[in-house]
Amino acid sequence: MSSRRERTLEVEGLQVSVGDHLVAVQDVSFAVARGEAVGLVGESGSGKTLTCRAVLGLLPESGEVDSGRIVLGDGRDALELTGARRATWDRVRGVRLGAVFQDPASYLNPSLTVGHQLTEQLRVKRGSSRGESRQRAIELFAEVGLHDPAGVFHRYPHQLSGGMLQRVLIAIAISCEPELLIADEATTALDVVIQAEILRLLQRLRESHGLSLLLVSHDLAVVAETCERILVMYGGQIVEEGPVDEVLGNPQHPYTQALMGVATIGDWRRRRLEVISGQPPAAGERMPGCRFAPRCAYASAECLAGPVPLTEVDEVRSVRCVLHASIAERRAVGTGREVSA
Numbered sequence: 001m002s003s004r005r006e007r008t009l010e011v012e013g014l015q016v017s018v019g020d021h022l023v024a025v026q027d028v029s030f031a032v033a034r035g036e037a038v039g040l041v042g043e044s045g046s047g048k049t050l051t052c053r054a055v056l057g058l059l060p061e062s063g064e065v066d067s068g069r070i071v072l073g074d075g076r077d078a079l080e081l082t083g084a085r086r087a088t089w090d091r092v093r094g095v096r097l098g099a100v101f102q103d104p105a106s107y108l109n110p111s112l113t114v115g116h117q118l119t120e121q122l123r124v125k126r127g128s129s130r131g132e133s134r135q136r137a138i139e140l141f142a143e144v145g146l147h148d149p150a151g152v153f154h155r156y157p158h159q160l161s162g163g164m165l166q167r168v169l170i171a172i173a174i175s176c177e178p179e180l181l182i183a184d185e186a187t188t189a190l191d192v193v194i195q196a197e198i199l200r201l202l203q204r205l206r207e208s209h210g211l212s213l214l215l216v217s218h219d220l221a222v223v224a225e226t227c228e229r230i231l232v233m234y235g236g237q238i239v240e241e242g243p244v245d246e247v248l249g250n251p252q253h254p255y256t257q258a259l260m261g262v263a264t265i266g267d268w269r270r271r272r273l274e275v276i277s278g279q280p281p282a283a284g285e286r287m288p289g290c291r292f293a294p295r296c297a298y299a300s301a302e303c304l305a306g307p308v309p310l311t312e313v314d315e316v317r318s319v320r321c322v323l324h325a326s327i328a329e330r331r332a333v334g335t336g337r338e339v340s341a
């Protein structure tokens with residue numbers, strides 16, 4: 001588990017609100033160890049993007065971190081990001097923290113060549129000379145799998161495909177050797193072949209650069225293939241976490257079980273999550289107990305008694321469900337009811 005490994009990121013008790021003080025992310029705690037790939041999954045609106053954006057200091061204008069701690073690095077390199085000033089963010093974002101998102105074109109300037117944009121990053125963030133940064137840019141373009149990197153250097157964003165643009169963005173994101181790369185739905189818009197190539201590239205970069213990865217995806221298959229650990233979010237909270245194989249192989253939270261149900265185990269690879277019946281709570285919706293209770297076939301009065309903490313099941317797994325032990329028992333003896341899905 002990550003506690004025995006050097007930490008790249010620690011998020012503790014994070015609460016984020018949006019709009020008119022609507023709590024959209026609450027009590028979110030997790031860590032990413034050095035070189036580890038952690039996947040963040042959940043339905044649309046569950047708070048995945050706001051969690052990542054809080055870590056990156058890029059919340060929307062109406063968004064705010066109400067409480068909690070975000071610490072980048074470990075030991076002597078540990079840096080508290082909560083409440084950091086702009087100058088600190090300038091030193092961290094793009095340097096110790098890299099990010100890639102779903103729509104790479106919108107993060108590039110259409111009127112500058114991609115080579116220019118990468119060299120600017122190297123010049124501004126690393127203080128490299130013009131010649132050094134040009135040479136390094138071409139090396140980085142080659143490293144992210146762009147053919148004819150010297151030719152690509154002179155291209156404008158509109159001259160490149162979506163997959164090529166995502167590679168350019170990855171080259172920019174890793175150019176300053178960050179400790180952590182956040183990839184928020186970075187392969188969602190790409191076709192499956194390109195998606196697989198980009199995921200392989202991220203794996204390779206993890207190995208060659210000792211990079212930690214926080215990968216947000218709707219797609220359980222993407223996380224299963226790429227990550228060691230998974231965080232399942234529901235209604236702004238983490239409801240289950242643990243090693244990917246164990247969580248997907250034997251989900252403990254009824255929501256994770258339902259996700260696996262709709263994704264049809266055995267034939268779910270490469271499928272996107274489909275919608276589970278019922279609606280998740282909206283941002284800011286106050287609920288007395290478990291936020292999944294209205295959609296859960298196991299729900300009882302106990303579930304509504306008060307806030308449900310994320311509880312350790314064993315050394316490596318945690319679940320936010322007061323009934324998880326009895327549900328696991330019922331499932332083990334084959335009498336568990338199926339969750340409505």
Ligand SMILES: Nc1ncnc2c1ncn2[C@@H]1O[C@H](COP(=O)(O)OP(=O)(O)OP(=O)(O)O)[C@@H](O)[C@H]1O
Nearest residue numbers: 018019024043044045046047048049050060282283
């Ligand atoms: N700028 C904003 N203003 C108001 N509400 C917002 C804003 N950004 C996010 N929210 C709300 O916060 C909640 C969490 O949103 P978030 O984008 O983090 O979810 P997500 O899990 O990343 O979803 P998706 O997979 O669709 O990106 C949602 O209810 C969303 O409507």
